[in-house]
Amino acid sequence: MSRHKRQAKITRDMSSRRRETLAALGFLAPNFLGFLLFTSVPVVVSLAMAFCHWNIFRPPSWVGLDNFTNLLGFHRESGRLIANDPFFWQYVYNTVFLMIGIPVGMAGSLIVALLMNQKLKGIAVFRTIYFLPTVCSGVALLILWKYLFNADIGLINKSLRLAGETIYSNKLLAVGFTILCAVVIGAIVTAVIAMLLSLVRWILDKFNIEGADALLKVLMVIAGAAIFVLMGAYGRSLYGTLNAFMMTPPKWLDTVQWAKPSLIIMGVWGGLGGFNMILYLAALQGVPSSYYEAAEIDGAGPWGKFWSVTWPMISPTTFFVLIMSVIGGFQGGFMTADVMTGGGPAGSTTTVEYYLYQTAFQKFNMGYASAIAWFLFAVILILTLITWKLGGRVVTYD
């Protein structure tokens, strides 16, 4: 190649590279401008606002760290440490309390996904039905749940009362229900005792103790007797408690102690067959069947196969879903509080996000609200960093 030609090629390359950069600018421009105006600039402004007092009607004034000390700080009052903003900590507690629903819902979603993963006819119909609450989620569904939880005319309390009264007024049903309660207690006690016995057996095996079989037999007889006694003693009282609960059911959203559990029940119901289930199902379908065959050859039963193959193989999904749910949980509870409870009773369903909204758009205390937002940001940042650090370690990737 002559020098002249080479020079021409370089110029051509440069101009084509420049053309490509220009084209890239053009393609990026709309998104990038929006990104600047509605993400980058607001983040900086928000941080600045967190150090100001500002009610949007008058110009902001710099107050340094005041918002943060008022929000997060404590002061001494007659020898005791008192939070500067006790409401904030109550709402943080509410937000974390509501996250009890996350592990419960995840376990439920995993069970549903395991069911959906079976080769059964018509499984697609079930999947659609279980997904319906997710499709319907929104204000309309919250209105429905407010009605379901209504203390007087809600479906839940009407059903509970009807069932309670029917059982109470019918001798045969009452006896049957008592037996059922006894059986439930028996099952729980049996499970606990079985676990203890297997522990005892493991210890006996470990130390090769003489007469271990005889000892185990004696223990099993004692355990059987214990189960019967406990069933008899507590079956009746469990029946009494449950029947009283059904005859005079709680006033769900109207009471401080039941409002949060109500919202958790609603959340678990709505999420059972939703996003998490579909993620779990995809993960389950990705487990190679050869792994199960290998486990079978090793003599693993269904339970063993689950714990030795399925559970480790889907652990990345579990980890991802958990972290995303916790991140979502910290920012959650706004719509529920706004539509169903107004954050009450007595602030028991106010979450951090709802507090932020009230502070910013009802009290117009923009600086303080920005400080709350940055508290949320810090929590999420820490969670994300933990995910990055731990992600590769606590989780099995194959």
Added chain:
Amino acid sequence: MIRLSLGKKIALYAILAIGAVSMLIPLLWMISTSIKQPSEVFAPGGGINLMPKYFSWHDTKVNGEAIRAWWGNYPDAWHEINFFRLYLTSIFVAIVGTFGQVVTSAMAAYAFSRLKFPGRDKLFFAYLATMMIPGSVTMIPVFVIMRTFGWVNTYQALIIPGLFSAYGTFMLRQFFMGLPTELEDAAKIDGSGHIGIWARVILPLSKPAIATLTTFTFMGFWGSYMWPLVTTITAEMRTLPIGLREFVGQHSTNYTQLMAGSVIALIPVLLLFVFNQRYFVEGIKLSGMGGK
């Protein structure tokens, strides 16, 4: 997969059916309440039945008590909160917003996946990093920006801040990266510019990803709650969720009408789901890629 025994099959079906009933009962009860008489809903001990006690095709009288037609709550709810207007606003905002977001995302994704320019990967990483910023951090300043522009209570406020999505860009970029380059090279030889390649090669090849993003974005706009609540003031700018919320505020105990309103509000989403079920599921799987 091992073939299941008959007993196991029956047990599985039973468990699935119990779950399905518990999923459906609240929804069926919503429909049931929406076609009941208010008196039936409030009657002590009654109202638990799924089938309404009175079912008539037209207004009538039974034992001197006025009975409304079963569909009577629907027109009442429709007029009470001006559903027509709410629908129009919601549909307009969701369609324009979704279209805009998908276009800007697809354009940026093309630049990030197919073009070389200095600082590309750094910029893309910055995009990714912003996905973990909570919405509440940016919401207050964006509201202030809307106020400065004089856009509070306008369609601009409802649509424009939602047009730019790091998530959509990320999702489409991942998909574009997986597309083969042969067709593109052929188009280049035919003298196509970048716009031509983007519009005639990349976009048609990415239909599934775009359909998924469209479905998700539409649902996002349709269900959006906090932002429309903050930026709208007058009734005619309200979107459906906000209108419904006010309906609850005004008629907190009129449950037959409230349930009728809820049913009306759910119909479009259910229709979208029926026709786009595949994309719902695909979208969720894509968003869960972090798990892999």
